[in-house]
Amino acid sequence: MTGVRRTTWAALRARRRPLGRLAAWSVGESLPALLSGLLVARAVDQGFLAGRFTTGLAWLAGLAVAVLIGAVATGRVYRSLGAVVEPFRDELATRVVDGALREATRAGGRPDSAAVARLTQQVEVVRDTFGGLLLVVRGFLFTAGAALLGLLALSPPLAAAVAAPLLLGLAVFAAALPAMVTHQRAQVAAGEELGRSAAAALTGHRDVLACGGQGRVIAAVDRRIVAQSNAERTLARMAALRSLSLGLGGWLPVVVLLLAAPWLVRQGLSTGAVLGALVYVTTGLQPALHALVQGVGGGGLRYAVTLDRILRSCPPPGPHDEAPPVAPPPDPHPVAPPPALGPAPRTAAVRARGLTFRYGPHARPVLADFTLTVAHGEHLAVVGPSGAGKSTLAALIAGLVPPESGSVHLADTPVTAATPQALARLRVLVPQEAYVRTGTLADNLLYLRPEADEATVAAALEALGAWPLVDRLGGLAAEVEPGALSAGERQLIAAVRAYLAPAPLVILDEATCHLDPSMEARVERAFARRPGTLVVIAHRISSALRAHRVLVFDGDRPLVGSHQELLHHSPTYRELVGHWQEPAPDTRRAVTSTRG
Incomplete structure (x- = not known):
């Protein structure tokens, strides 16, 4: 005392x-x-x-x-x-x-x-x-x-x-x-x-309930x-x-x-x-x-x-607490390529170069000199604390907001120069607050791909586990009242709609946060098997375990790598995962900084 x-x-x-x-x-x-x-x-x-x-x-x-x-x-x-x-x-x-x-x-x-x-x-x-x-x-x-x-x-x-x-x-x-x-x-x-x-x-x-x-x-x-x-x-x-x-x-x-x-x-x-x-x-x-x-x-x-x-x-505070921050030394190791996903395509699904974005001319940049490449067929999870810039990145990739500087290309098409119709053919974004309009359930599922036949719709419903919802609502021809649906039901309808869309790139921006963990896992696995590229702005850290690569917003220095690689390099990722064991030595070289 x-x-x-x-x-x-x-x-x-x-x-x-x-x-x-x-x-x-x-x-x-x-x-x-x-x-x-x-x-x-x-x-x-x-x-x-x-x-x-x-x-x-x-x-x-x-x-x-x-x-x-x-x-x-x-x-x-x-x-x-x-x-x-x-x-x-x-x-x-x-x-x-x-x-x-x-x-x-x-x-x-x-x-x-x-x-x-x-x-x-x-x-x-x-x-x-x-x-x-x-x-x-x-x-x-x-x-x-x-x-x-x-x-x-x-x-x-x-x-x-x-x-x-x-x-x-x-x-x-x-x-x-x-x-x-x-x-x-x-x-x-x-x-x-x-x-x-x-x-x-x-x-x-949520995870406690999922694991019993x-x-x-x-x-x-x-x-x-x-x-x-x-x-x-x-x-x-x-x-x-x-x-x-x-x-x-x-x-x-x-x-x-x-x-x-x-x-x-x-x-x-x-x-x-x-x-x-x-x-x-x-x-x-x-x-x-x-x-x-x-x-x-x-x-x-x-x-x-x-x-x-x-x-x-x-x-x-001790003397070390008052010392100015020291920039980390440059990584002397070469950047490892993403996991092999079949024959290497000539173009990437997403290529962001030198992105800088801020909300207001005097605001602190949400993204600064950010660079990222997502290969065709890749499954990328984006994780990080709330407010770190995950949804901002999704909006930039989807072309909803222009960057202050830098560029985003989807399959070699610059998003800032593309028309809304062209962007709709390249990507589909599913936000957290899913949109469902008044009309039949079929209208809500098919308006991004109205020509889809019954077999295609049935396969999508089966893949995403949405048949119980269809039965509860009274079939595809049933009238849907958006206000009578739960947040999770609206998200499931939006997920099926995105699954049916012809766009090769799907961006799920916390689009399954109102689903239970088992249903969320089923939806993400279905999108991962779907031909094309998947970017998941993760609500639960379990989404990162299902992805090929993970992008973690770790303070001012976002990092991209595999789950094991990030466990070693990123304190933020270890905190999110709740995992503090030392990873194997051979996973220490492949983490990539997103600095351009």
């Missing part, structure tokens, strides 16, 4: 002026605790017991004035508290975000889902508990100190009789703190593990839930030690005063002084101790353990 102490002390030292204002207003707030017992004693001894009722009320009126002053000071205390707590919270949030970004963007790094819990939960826990700790520790020091000073003014023996059990209760509480910290740390760690387990289960739920691993995943998450539940119960049991401390330090002084009251009166202590002592204990010391034990034993433990977790998970 050295880092917690150092960080806390640094945060307080950096805000001396707000702390000074907080201490000054705390003096005013503790005024009732300092004067309450003395004024009550004077009201009883010099007023009510002496038969001077007005004098007694005057002394109590003085106490009322002190309470009003304390109330005004309390409002100022909270205003000063924000000037200390909020900047500390901002510093921690900045540290968590910086640490998560460094880890996610460094070579070989990976995103950490627990960073979300640290930012949205743990930083807020530290903020709230830091403010609470300042309040209760400050309150105990000023309130308990004022009450003890008042007791000392009434009677030094009384002050000693009260201080002894108070110190005993504090000692018991301090002795139990290490165990409390250990159990609180276990509770925070269990919460993070549960967050990671739940995030992994939710992220991979529901039972195993549920059991893993359940173990994390049980672990966190056990940690919470252990923390609850530690509350018994806090109760013991409160009993010794808060209630034992009351018992001592009540038992010793007759003896104290015989020794010459006035009745008002005994009553004033009880007021100091019950309205000053006891509430202050209760707030301290509950605050430090609850919020204080959460503060120490949670802040320690943040500091360990998000260390400050």
